[in-house]
Amino acid sequence: MARDKKKKPQRPKALPPKGFRDYFGAEVAERSAMLSQISQVYHRYGFDALESSAVETVEALGSFLPDVERPNAGVFAWQDEDDAWMALRYDLTAPLARVYAQFRNDLPSPYRRYAMGPVWRNEKPGPGRFRQFYQCDADTVGAASVAADAEICSMLSDTLENVGIPRGDYIVRVNNRKVLNGVLESMGLSEEAGTDRDAVLRTIDKFDKVGENGVRELLTKGRLDTSGAYIDGVGLSADQAEPVIAFLTSKAADASGTLANLRNAVGGSKNGLDGINELETIGDLMASGGYGSDRVEIDPSVVRGLGYYTGPVYEAELTFEIFDDKGRKRQFGSVSGGGRYDDLVKRFTGQEVPATGVSIGVDRLLAALREKGRMGSVSKGPVVVTVMDRDRMGDYQEMVAELRNAGIRAEVYLGNPKNFGNQLKYADKRESPVAVIEGGDEKANGVVQIKDLALGARLSAEIETTEEWKAQPAQMEIKRGDLVAEVRKMIARAESAE
Known part of the structure; x- marks a missing residue:
């Protein structure tokens, strides 16, 4: 009898779950920079940051789920060991209501808070519509005066201008x-x-x-x-x-x-x-x-x-025109909305608590800033210190430490240094503004070579030897002691040329 062949273990597919996606360096940096600019305005208006749990009880989310007849539909929910239902937060407002009700005796009244972070919705995904996305909220709880609503409107205006609209x-x-x-x-x-x-x-x-x-x-x-x-x-x-x-x-x-x-x-x-x-x-x-x-x-x-x-x-609407997928002109549209919701905290306390707030669609606003050409400066790669001699790694680490201590983003090439051309290809792929080169001769003479990669990017993939690299006009020899100052100048030249 023939032996049964052992089945090979099934390899998992290298794909995210449906409706989710990954965000890489430049996208994360752009979002972080924009959220920092938003928080500057919120902080200037006297709002305090709040980071609430990403998980809430389904009971706390309550009627703010998309389908109140099916309390666990629309969210990612599961039962705990004690049979209590929990869910990933659907928005940032329902958690605020729970936090305020829980800590209302300790919080100032009115309580002014802002929150930024991902939320999750178990809904059918579509083009540009994901099950995890970022929200950025600011709310005032405990103020019945419409002056609180007016303040949100002025803050929203200032926020849009501060991020570059x-x-x-x-x-x-x-x-x-x-x-x-x-x-x-x-x-x-x-x-x-x-x-x-x-x-x-x-x-x-x-x-x-x-x-x-x-x-x-x-x-x-x-x-x-x-x-x-x-x-x-x-x-x-x-x-x-x-x-x-x-x-x-x-x-x-x-x-x-x-x-x-x-x-x-x-x-x-x-x-x-x-x-x-x-x-x-x-x-x-x-x-x-x-x-x-x-x-x-x-x-x-x-x-x-x-x-x-x-x-x-x-509602904040962007009025400049863009082209849709079919090449037709249209206005960009809404990026933010909010209003007064005086019944939210009442679910927990039994007493009506006035509240008003706004939520910014982070992905929508980021797309608008890219459309306006306002996000390129945050995606620059690090200065790359190349490795000419693996036995002199200490020298290269000393240089990269000097650059970092001066506030310059920098790294030492940590791949196989045998093929110098691959190091340059790596720097090109990283969108590095400058490469630093120090061979044995440079070390003996107390100099280093620095290369403006913005000028040499098209040629970098074709260069195989150090001699070819040095022949490029964008490269210059400097004193070792001038490394930080000259790299800073070269980065500034590249930025001014954009």
Whole structure:
């Protein structure tokens, strides 16, 4: 009988899980640099950093999961030894509510915090949509005054300018959920109206996708979508739908005109008029701080998280044009949003605690900065000290230590030094600005060779010998004692030539 052949062990596929990706040096450096610039602004505004656990109990995440009927859907959840369900955090706001409720007797009130880090969502991935991504939040908990909302708007404006989005390329747009509630009340759709109110809210939430006519059709008889399928309407009459349309299209040439249009839209609703007065206060505070309508404006078309926010809502939109995948011009779009959510902490404490905050989409903002050409300077590689004699590694380590102590990013080549050309190819792949070369003759004469790789990058892959390398015009011989000063000059020349 033939022996059964042993099956070879199955090798795992070298792939990340679906919906996840890896981030390499330049991407990580760019994100770190941008987050540092954001945190500078947050810190300047008096916000404190908070780093909460990446894991929360499912109970703590509660209704802020994407599907409240299936409490573990939409998140990465598992049961602990004691059968308690835990999950990776879905956002940075629900953990803030838990932290504030837990430590409220020790924290200052209001509590101002910012947080930056990854969040995880167990949702279907798609192009540019991943299951792990970064968020960057700032929130004020315990302040009922709309001055807290106005401050978030001014901070968001300053943040965009600090990271490299110039004035004129963005706008922070502000609205108020209370105004919409007032419009619905004027239509006879109060909080108790149930399914009709919910259907209207879902339709309003589609305004940015289908526009004025699309919302009108969906509120009344229905419409054909782009795929040709017919979507049933809510069933309102044209007259009943008109207050919603008036609300969504009430933006005028200036803030006073917009507010007047909104007053007409809400009729006699006290809730709606309160929201309009809050918008007016925010506008006045913005003007007092020097934030004109070119930076922050009232815009009733901003509709965010209709079941989540309770007052002012805001959104930062980048207005410069880019080309989409089909070569068509379009505006870059939203990179940040937030608003007032006064019911969040109540789940833990039973008492309403006012709160307002904003979240920046880190990947979206990074993409915008790359589009504006603002991220290249953070991706430079290290100065590479080449190895001409492996028995003199101590000399090379001494040089690299001098460079590092002077604040210059540097490394010694640690691969096989036998083929000098490979060292240069390595430096080229690392996008190194400068290579340092010290052979036996240089050592004896107290000199080193330094090479500007920005000038010699195209030739580096073809050079095989030290003699060829020295022949390039971008290379110069300097005194050993001048290493730090001359390398610094060469890096500065390369940066100024970009």
